[in-house]
Structure formats: structure tokens, C-alpha cells
Amino acid sequence: TYFLFVAYALVSFFTHLPTFQTSSKCSTVYNPQVDYFPNKVKVTQAQGFTVEYHRNYKVVSVKNPWRNADTTFQYVLVQCNTPVPSGFDKSQIVQVPVNSVVSMSTTHLPLLDKLGLVDRLIGVSDFNQVNTPSVVAKIKAGKLQEVGRSNNTNVEKVLEIKPELVTTYGVGNPKSDSHPKLIEAGLPVAIIAEYMESSPLGRAEWLKFMALFFNRETEAERVFSQMESRYNSISKIASQAKNKPTVFSGFDSRGTWYIPGGDSYTAKFIADAGGNYIWNDDRSTGSINLSFEQIFDRAQTAEVWINSSQDWRSVNDVINTDRRYTKFRAVKYSKLFNPTARMNATGGNDFWEGGTANPDIVLADLVKALHPELMPKHQFVYYHPLIK
The missing domain is CATH 3.40.50.1980 (Nitrogenase molybdenum iron protein domain)
Structure with missing residues (x-):
């Protein structure tokens, strides 16, 4: 019934989701015939990113990073201990699954939480803005670093804690955007542009974008499918x-x-x-x-x-x-x-x-x-x- 799935939604929101099976093992012997990503996401609601799967790497593109943008961002996610494909800039290469991440936006934190990845989080932009319970708990336990917001980002501190990925966003203003100096410092940076989506489910589907960097496609598909089903059921009631x-x-x-x-x-x-x-x-x-x-x-x-x-x-x-x-x-x-x-x-x-x-x-x-x-x-x- 309706009340059961609303109750489930609230329970899943207010409690920490269980940790999922982690595909963190790197290959010891590369086999070019093996599909290293047997579980794939299908993007159905979001308009701002795409993913193209190859046997040992994924090409992820962010098409509309900010309003009136004349640039796109592309990331090549290579399964660890497998060959890096030719033809891509070094700054585009990210070894996956990522084992440590700094998040420059609070909107990224629930995505990590839903995917059971808060244990990979080592830094956030501003402690004062955080509400996600599992992240608040890490802050209180002294297990996270605060690295600053936008143009006040402490790049030296980010370099010191050595994340394998920094997730951030852009507005197209070099005076306020943090990604240019993070990239210049040689850090692996991913632009998440969920705020550019024109539908609620489109924004939420950036959960799958986050999952791509951690090989958590199965979990992302399951979580998003359940969320989409609940959303559509409530809309039908309305x-x-x-x-x-x-x-x-x-x-x-x-x-x-x-x-x-x-x-x-x-x-x-x-x-x-x-x-x-x-x-x-x-x-x-x-x-x-x-x-x-x-x-x-x-x-x-x-x-x-x-x-x-x-x-x-x-x-x-x-x-x-x-x-x-x-x-x-x-x-x-x-x-x-x-x-x-x-x-x-x-x-x-x-x-x-x-x-x-x-x-x-x-x-x-x-x-x-x-x-x-x-x-x-x-x-x-x-x-x-x-x-x-």
C-alpha cells in the first residue's frame, strides 16, 4: 500500500544504509577478453551525463556543466591494474574503483551515503553545512578534513590528504570555481552538475554518475529504481x-x-x-x-x-x-x-x-x-x- 512504501522511504532516509559488497580487488593478470564491468548503469532521466562502456574502461562525459557552458568534461575510468587506453589526456584518467574521495558539495554526500561509500570520504568543503547523519558522525569522530569552499579551497590541504578523487561543481566563474586550481595542482577532479537538470528524478539519477567511479553500478541501479518507483506512485496519487x-x-x-x-x-x-x-x-x-x-x-x-x-x-x-x-x-x-x-x-x-x-x-x-x-x-x- 501507499503508506507502506512511504514508511519505507522515511526509514531508508533516516537510517544508514548497509554496506554493499565492494568490488575493490584489482586485476592481477590482465585479460583483454574479459569485461571488467559486467554490471552497467542505464541513464534514463538525467540529461547532463553519459557513459560509454569498454572492456576495461568507461568514458564518462558531462555535457552541460553549468549554464551557457561552452565546454564539456570527459573522464576515462580505468579498472586498476589494466592498461590505460591511448588518446586521452593524463588529467582525464581515473583509476577505479576509487578508494578515497573529497567532496566539495553537500549534495554529493547523500549519494555516497546511499551507495555505502561514506567510509571512502576523507574530506568535505565546510563542516557547518553538513546534514547527512553518517557524515556528521565522521566529523564528530575527527575522521574528516575540512578543505574550504569555492575560491577559498585549501588546495595544499587537499594535496596533503591525497584523495584519489575530488568531486566538485562549477558555475562558469573562474573567480569562484574551485576545479581549475584543483586540476592545475594535478588532482583528479570530477564535475557533478546535477543542479543543471530540469527534473527531480534527473537530479537524483546523478547517483549513477557517482557510482561509476566506485564500480557500484548494481547498487546505484537498485537504489534509483526503488526511488523512481516511489516517486511515480506518489505522483499517481496526486x-x-x-x-x-x-x-x-x-x-x-x-x-x-x-x-x-x-x-x-x-x-x-x-x-x-x-x-x-x-x-x-x-x-x-x-x-x-x-x-x-x-x-x-x-x-x-x-x-x-x-x-x-x-x-x-x-x-x-x-x-x-x-x-x-x-x-x-x-x-x-x-x-x-x-x-x-x-x-x-x-x-x-x-x-x-x-x-x-x-x-x-x-x-x-x-x-x-x-x-x-x-x-x-x-x-x-x-x-x-x-x-x-
Whole structure:
């Protein structure tokens, strides 16, 4: 039943997954006739990466590393103790399975956790932002190094702990991106660009990208298949709703409003949760920047408002920020929901960490917000209603 698989989702989220069988043994004698990767992933939802399998190596390509990128990244993952193929730059070669990794983004941590690979993690960018329980435990035990964020990355420290892989991300700004100087230092770097995906399941499928570096394809396929099944089941429940409330998503920052485009992953979440996004006629996959006057005509009539200011905890906070919000229907009827239910003591928001890797749970929260009658027993995990 529905409640059983939601219960399973919550249990799998809040408990540490068991360690999987590790394919860590290197070949002693190379046999060119052997397929060293008998278990393969099939990419079905993500648009940003591909993998091409060969007998003893995999060619992994990141096609769209950041917005308006004019470059791609390619990695050649070679089974350890087998020949390195010719025709590739040395910086592209990574020996697999990787035995130690530094993660420069909290969104990578749930992927390692779901694959049973937190034991390989030796460094993270910022302790204060971490929410993943198994990683928090390693921090408290003094078993992780903190290496700094973005342009403040301590390359010397990363070199000192000698990871076999550094996972990071890019935005196309050499002043803030960490990967150029990490690559220049001779470190093996992989760009993970899940944030560029325009669907929740597309973002979550980067679990398979991570798995490729550790030969954990079997585990990735199993975990993602279960997650996808739960997501689709919850979406099917939402499709039974008799009406689709209009939904506004966005917030003001220093006079500019940032709202999701009509083809963004947030818009997809709203549609799958049985909502009618008020900017669904827009074809942007990222965010749109607008003035208050531009958003007012549409937003004031929206029945539900999600993803507003992270600082708001109550409806009174909303009204005290700007009296004009009293004209918003969602404010009048207290239909505001923020993804700030799981924040640590130093401000790290698990919605941007665990939520990316658990789209089925996020979707259940949104269905609860839009159609509480369809999810009477579900308890909010990432979202919560703003109280009066």
C-alpha cells in the first residue's frame, strides 16, 4: 500500500544504509577478453551525463556543466591494474574503483551515503553545512578534513590528504570555481552538475554518475529504481486530486524576485504534486528575475506559496517584511510552505542536501501541502507550513 512504501522511504532516509559488497580487488593478470564491468548503469532521466562502456574502461562525459557552458568534461575510468587506453589526456584518467574521495558539495554526500561509500570520504568543503547523519558522525569522530569552499579551497590541504578523487561543481566563474586550481595542482577532479537538470528524478539519477567511479553500478541501479518507483506512485496519487490549486514559488532578494522557470525542476515538482504553477507558460529551465510589480498580478491570486524567504517562520514574519503581502491570497489563508524543516544549528539546510537525493520524499511533502486529504498520515520531512 501507499503508506507502506512511504514508511519505507522515511526509514531508508533516516537510517544508514548497509554496506554493499565492494568490488575493490584489482586485476592481477590482465585479460583483454574479459569485461571488467559486467554490471552497467542505464541513464534514463538525467540529461547532463553519459557513459560509454569498454572492456576495461568507461568514458564518462558531462555535457552541460553549468549554464551557457561552452565546454564539456570527459573522464576515462580505468579498472586498476589494466592498461590505460591511448588518446586521452593524463588529467582525464581515473583509476577505479576509487578508494578515497573529497567532496566539495553537500549534495554529493547523500549519494555516497546511499551507495555505502561514506567510509571512502576523507574530506568535505565546510563542516557547518553538513546534514547527512553518517557524515556528521565522521566529523564528530575527527575522521574528516575540512578543505574550504569555492575560491577559498585549501588546495595544499587537499594535496596533503591525497584523495584519489575530488568531486566538485562549477558555475562558469573562474573567480569562484574551485576545479581549475584543483586540476592545475594535478588532482583528479570530477564535475557533478546535477543542479543543471530540469527534473527531480534527473537530479537524483546523478547517483549513477557517482557510482561509476566506485564500480557500484548494481547498487546505484537498485537504489534509483526503488526511488523512481516511489516517486511515480506518489505522483499517481496526486493525479487523483479533484482540483489543482494554483501555486507560486519564489522570493525577493534586495528588490529582485527569483522564481523558477516553467520548465524547471521546481515546476516539475509542482505539476507532479497536483499543482498548477502560475508561470507554467514560461519555457525557462532555470530561474527568472523579476520585479515585484511583474510578479504581483499573478502571485497575489495564487492559492499556495512555496519556497519563500528562508528567514520566515510565521505568517507574521511575511507581513512584517512587506505589508503588500497581505494582498496575497496565500498569505490571507495561511497557505505558505517552506523547505526549512531540517536545518542544522549552523544554518545548513538539508533540503538542498538530502532533498536533492530524495525527490520521492520531497514530492510526498508537496502533495501533503497541496492535497492534505490524499496524504493524511504523511508527516512533513523537508517542508513545513508557516504558522500564524
